Amino acid sequence: MEKSKFALIIIFIATFFVIGFSQENKKESTPQEKTITEKQKPSEKDLKPQEEKKPEKKKSTPPKEAQQKYDIDAIELLRESQRNLDRSLITLNTVATLMGVLVGLITLIIIIAIAFGVFESRKWRVIRTKAELDVKIIKDMRDKAEKDINNRRKEIDKTIEETLLEELPKNKMKMLDDFSRRLELIEWLGMPLTAEDYFNRGSDLYYKNNFEFSLKAYDKAIELKPGYIDAWINKGVSLSRLDRHEDAIKTYDKAIELKPDNPTAWINKGISLARLDRHEEALKAYDKAIELKPDYEKSWFNMGNSLSKLDRHEEALKAYDKTTELKPGYIDAWINKGITFRKLDRHEEALNADEKAIELKPDDPRVWVNKGITFRKLDRHEEAIKAYDKATELKPGYIDAWINKGIAFRKLDRHEEALNAYDKATELKPDYDIAWYNKACLYSLKGDKENTLQCLSRAIELDAKNKKEAKEDEDFKWLWKDEKFKKITS
Helix, strand or coil: CHHHHHHHHHHHHHHHHHHHHHHHHHHHHHHHHHHHHHHHCCCHHHHCCCCCCCCCCCCCCCCHHHHHHHHHHHHHHHHHHHHHHHHHHHHHHHHHHHHHHHHHHHHHHHHHHHHHHHHHHHHHHHHHHHHHHHHHHHHHHHHHHHHHHHHHHHHHHHHCCCCCCCCCCHHHHHHHHHHHHHHHHHHHCCCCCCHHHHHHHHHHHHHCCCHHHHHHHHHHHHHHCCCCHHHHHHHHHHHHHCCCHHHHHHHHHHHHHHCCCCHHHHHHHHHHHHHCCCHHHHHHHHHHHHHHCCCCHHHHHHHHHHHHHCCCHHHHHHHHHHHHHHCCCCHHHHHHHHHHHHHCCCHHHHHHHHHHHHHHCCCCHHHHHHHHHHHHHCCCHHHHHHHHHHHHHHCCCCHHHHHHHHHHHHHCCCHHHHHHHHHHHHHHCCCCHHHHHHHHHHHHHCCCHHHHHHHHHHHHHHCCCHHHHHHHCHHHHHHCCCHHHHHHHC
């Protein structure tokens, strides 16, 4: 509002100045015209031509008519000149007036511009001052954030393992999560991240099961630092978790190319080969890893797994023994050792291995299921059911526990309880063919043809191999000649 009032005052003053200037020009021009007119107007005396001196010998006078004509022409000439002069003066006065108006307008524009310029200048000074203050605040924030993140980087380097683990302790997870949040802050402040920052972000995302995003983070780390071998290895692990094992193997090969003596790259390559059931190739990778680092328990453990898949159970046991020798608390080695003992029908030794696994981690439902299976192999079904109950208590959605519980109930001819266990399994995982097949067996034992064929049809729909098994399973013997059974299993 103050700006508007000030502008109106300036306009009024400028307009008054222009009008006054114009009137002044008019006043000055009128007397000048009159003066000039009076000066220019000849008198009758001036109009009379001077008499020429005649030769004394000829004393004659001009005729009267000729003298009058000469006087009239002279007067007309002077009047025409006067009119032309008047017109020129009027034109000059008009031009002068317009010039005055134009000068006034220009003056007005300049005054308004100066007036607004003063206000705008003040405004921009305020804005600039505020901006400078904001810049200082941001700079202080950047400096503080940079100092903080550098300290965090040192802590992360000391605390977090570069090689990805199956499970990271909660305190380390919290530290990694906090570090990732701080990385977001320094990105917001326009500070560049290092290859190591992207690497740690990738690890944080990996432990949060965001494998696609962890892969992108590792790619960024590699982009900034192409020879970053740990980033190549962890990228392979993320690819493996996404079931992209062929791509993972290529990634591990790149890591091996960069550093052939890195045992982790060889181990992880072996694991990906094993996931593709290429166990002979996997064994060669594990052999190389053991050659490079003989005391690395992970190499022996995975070697045991591949040997077991190749039905080389005695060799597998030796590998698991070496694993537990190097790391007595390696629970998965004890679990797999128990499974291998069962495959060799060495059930008492299997039970000892299961007990050791429970001792190491009693809240792991897997160890209770494995103990229950061993009890079943020993025909100790009541004890098996108790073990399965413990597993479902720890993890109500553990399907393997419900399936094995159903098998134990059936062994005790407690068919209804067995059916309830299988129903729970199909509820948890509707596409689990084994649960549907086992339900079909129970209904068949009860003589319930309709439910038998319905469940068997579902099991075959999920896995065609159940056709052959059903045609050889004694539980369905009474239906082998049934036309509907034949149609389902054909």
